[in-house]
Amino acid sequence: xxxxxxxxxxxxxxxxxxxxxxxxxxxxxxxxxxxxxxxxxxxxxxxxxxxxxxxxxxxxxxxxxxxxxxxxxxxxxxxxxxxxxxxxxxxxxxxxxxxxxxxxxxxxxxxxxxxxxxxxxxxxxxxxxxxxxxxxxxxxxxxxxxxxxxxxxxxxxxxxxxxxxxxxxxxxxxxxxxxxxxxxxxxxxxxxxxxxxxxxxxxxxxxxxxxxxxxxxxxxxxxxxxxxxxxxxxxxxxxxxxxxxxxxxxxxxxxxxxxxxxxxxxxxxxxxxxxxxxxxxxxxxxxxxxxxxxxxxxxxxxxxxxxxxxxxx
Numbered sequence: 001x002x003x004x005x006x007x008x009x010x011x012x013x014x015x016x017x018x019x020x021x022x023x024x025x026x027x028x029x030x031x032x033x034x035x036x037x038x039x040x041x042x043x044x045x046x047x048x049x050x051x052x053x054x055x056x057x058x059x060x061x062x063x064x065x066x067x068x069x070x071x072x073x074x075x076x077x078x079x080x081x082x083x084x085x086x087x088x089x090x091x092x093x094x095x096x097x098x099x100x101x102x103x104x105x106x107x108x109x110x111x112x113x114x115x116x117x118x119x120x121x122x123x124x125x126x127x128x129x130x131x132x133x134x135x136x137x138x139x140x141x142x143x144x145x146x147x148x149x150x151x152x153x154x155x156x157x158x159x160x161x162x163x164x165x166x167x168x169x170x171x172x173x174x175x176x177x178x179x180x181x182x183x184x185x186x187x188x189x190x191x192x193x194x195x196x197x198x199x200x201x202x203x204x205x206x207x208x209x210x211x212x213x214x215x216x217x218x219x220x221x222x223x224x225x226x227x228x229x230x231x232x233x234x235x236x237x238x239x240x241x242x243x244x245x246x247x248x249x250x251x252x253x254x255x256x257x258x259x260x261x262x263x264x265x266x267x268x269x270x271x272x273x274x275x276x277x278x279x280x281x282x283x284x285x286x287x288x289x290x291x292x293x294x295x296x297x298x299x300x301x302x303x304x305x306x307x308x309x310x311x312x313x
Contacts, residue, residue, distance in 0.1 A: 003081030003090050007056050010048060011100035017045035018104075049106050056082045056089050074110045077118060095122045099130065102137030109290070112141040120148050124159040128175060128191035131159075135193050139201035139220055143291060145268055146220025149201055153194045161194060203229050203240055204266065211235055217255055218266035218292060235261055239304065250310030257300035266294040267309040278308040 024038030057076040078097040079089035098115050101107055107115055119138065126134060131152070138149035156162035159176040167177075174188035175181035200206045204218030212233040219242050221227065228241035236258030243252050251267050266289060267277065275286045275293050286295040298305055 004084040005056065005082035007052065007078050007081055007097040008100045010052055010056075011104045011106060014045050014048050014052075014106060015104040017041050017048070021045065052078070052101065052106060053108060058089055058091070058093055075114055076111055077114060093118075095119070095125050096130065099126065099134050099137045102140055103133040105140055107141065109143075112143050116141055116144055116148055120151070123157060124152055124155065126159075128173070128188075128193070131191070132193035132197075135197040135201060139197065139204075142218075142220055145291070146202055146222040149197065149220070150222030150224065153197065161191075164191075198229065199231055202227065203231075205229075205231055205238060205240065207233075208264070212238070212258070212261060214262045214264070216264045216266065217253070218294075219251075219253065219268075233258065235259070245310065248310075250308065252310075253307045254304045255298065255307065256304035257298070259300050261300055262296075263298040264294060264296045265298050265307050266292040267307065269293055270310050272310065278306075280306055 018041075021038045021041035024034040024041060028034040030036075056079050057073070058079050059073065059075050077093040078101055080092050080094050080097045081090045082088070083090055095118075098118055102115055102119075116138070119134065124131060124134065134152060135149050138144075138152065139146060154162065156166070161172065163176065164173050169186055171187045172189070172191035173186055174184040174191060178184060202220060202222070202224075204216060204220060206216050208214045208216055212235050215238070217238075217240060219227075219240075221242060221244060224244070226241070226243045229239070231238040231240075237256075238258065238261075239254075239256035241254045244250070245252075248268075248270055251270060253265065253267060255263060255265065257263055265277075269288070269291050275288055277284050277286050277293055277295050279295070279298065280301075284295055286293040288294075293309055295307070298307065
């Protein structure tokens with residue numbers, strides 16, 4: 001639904017402002033004026049985020065109104081937009097109006113569960129392009145440890161990559177079905193969202209400085225008990241694998257880092273007290289980040305590093 005103020009458009013705006021702010025902060029010294037401009041852009045993004053989270057929310061979604069939800073209300077969903085003439089949000093909450101704010105990091109943590117539940121109920125109702133943002137949204141709200149994202153990637157519903165395989169595709173298609181787009185391409189990279197989501201989502205491998213000199217590794221396994229991956233970078237390959245013990249009593253990550261790189265590793269807390277991890281058998285004190293225990297400064301070695309949360313073998 002189009003309106004004077006549109007939730008999806010403003011989500012992109014906030015994402016663009018934050019990206020420009022990051023570029024400005026990295027682009028030059030104080031004499032260039034870029035750091036000050038970066039602060040202004042970040043402040044502008046914060047103001048728009050606050051406006052969206054306070055004005056364009058409803059206490060229930062899927063049509064029919066419900067009144068303002070408020071920034072911290074756990075039951076709130078985003079309205080599709082804001083009617084300036086009536087000074088109120090539109091009385092409808094679409095799938096897109098939840099996915100794009102979540103993908104760009106707008107959703108307060110108090111509202112993650114409501115948003116995840118909404119996305120789970122709707123399934124993959126967006127296009128192959130929007131699917132990239134749906135996976136980004138699901139992994140950003142990391143309280144479910146990647147369960148929804150893995151469900152979306154492995155579903156065999158009509159709007160799924162499994163369905164593409166079932167109709168004979170050997171590479172990803174331009175649209176989910178011929179019914180949706182009769183003249184679709186059978187080799188269209190904008191439909192390849194899982195290829196990148198497995199890297200930055202399921203394994204949580206993302207660069208935090210140029211050329212992966214530093215990076216994060218925060219696996220969100222969903223219901224997987226094991227997985228492995230090799231990620232090429234300019235500094236060499238990052239090889240990672242994890243194994244989850246029965247009843248999620250132990251999470252073991254093997255991480256082979258390129259020489260001269262440094263990782264911040266985050267593993268699920270597993271419901272255990274304390275913030276300790278074992279690194280190559282030695283106990284290390286980490287720090288908490290929501291439902292994860294993180295450890296910075298994990299460097300490369302002659303063999304893969306083993307980082308473990310939990311007990312037993």
